[in-house]
Amino acid sequence: MARARSGPTEAHRALAGRLRTLRLAAGMSQRDAAEFLPGSVDTLRRIEGAATSLDEGQVYKLLRGYGEPAEKIEAFLGQVAMANLPGWWHQWRTVMDRWQMKLMGVEGAASLIRVWDPALVPTLLRTRSYARALEEVLRPDLSPAAKDARAELLMERQRRLAKQRTRIWAIMPALALQTLVGDDEVRKQILWGWTRRRRAGAWVAMRVCTSP
Known part of the structure; x- marks a missing residue:
């Protein structure tokens, strides 16, 4: 089979x-x-x-x-x-979007990834709490367990990209910091996470763009 x-x-x-x-x-x-x-x-x-x-x-x-x-x-x-062996993400396949399954193998071989979002913090810069809060809004039909699993998948992607030293170039609108996602603690964790990455020398370059 x-x-x-x-x-x-x-x-x-x-x-x-x-x-x-x-x-x-x-x-x-x-x-x-x-x-x-x-x-x-x-x-x-x-x-x-x-x-x-x-x-x-x-x-x-x-x-x-x-x-x-x-x-x-x-x-x-x-x-x-x-x-023919399944990829590391196989255990999350039941909660993944089809396009994510196609992306994983390519992402694992990338040396540079460019990300952006028109109104939110780019995916690869999100914290677990931010990602989980978004799941509540964007996928209300999913079970709590599925939402938790999707947030954990994102954290595992970030860990693996950091381990393989993939450079991440992110463009984010200033609006993203004003978009309400979760509570104040979620926003604080986002800002603290960026500070931690800079101190650790992570290969992340970020540009915050303001509207003209």
């Missing part, structure tokens, strides 16, 4: 991209290569687009069809199992 999908990891995207590169190097169109599979051209598109888990049998047939030598095929297949 196929595992529940939670979006491709960077390792999965890399192997899918290599399959496409090898097909092109072999001078084959997707229609040509689809002849090696029991499915269709759409099956190949999903494989190369990292939209489905990699099946060792299908990958083997494709590599053989592209004329790859046995030792390279063996090495490639050795990476398939790792590429």
Whole structure:
């Protein structure tokens, strides 16, 4: 049984991209290569687009069809199992938006991320209390547990980005500090969090913009 999908990891995207590169190097169109599979051209598109888990049998047939030598095929297949492992965010998949699942693998490989919000504190600069207060307003239909989980997911994203030293450039309107989200304590935690990041030397560059 196929595992529940939670979006491709960077390792999965890399192997899918290599399959496409090898097909092109072999001078084959997707229609040509689809002849090696029991499915269709759409099956190949999903494989190369990292939209489905990699099946060792299908990958083997494709590599053989592209004329790859046995030792390279063996090495490639050795990476398939790792590429099929779910991403760290898999445990939160039931409370994630579909677009977030596509974002996670890319975000984990980023060295620089630019963020902004027209009226709120940008996502990657939010504290747990700020994020949780927003969930109350934006997703009133969710259970308290789901709202807590979504806030915790954001905190885990921030921790991982800080650990991998991803630089964050944020643009935030001055209006964001006036937009009521939660109580005064939530606002104090936001300001304290920024001060803590600056003292810790975090790779965060922020610009607050005022209306002309």
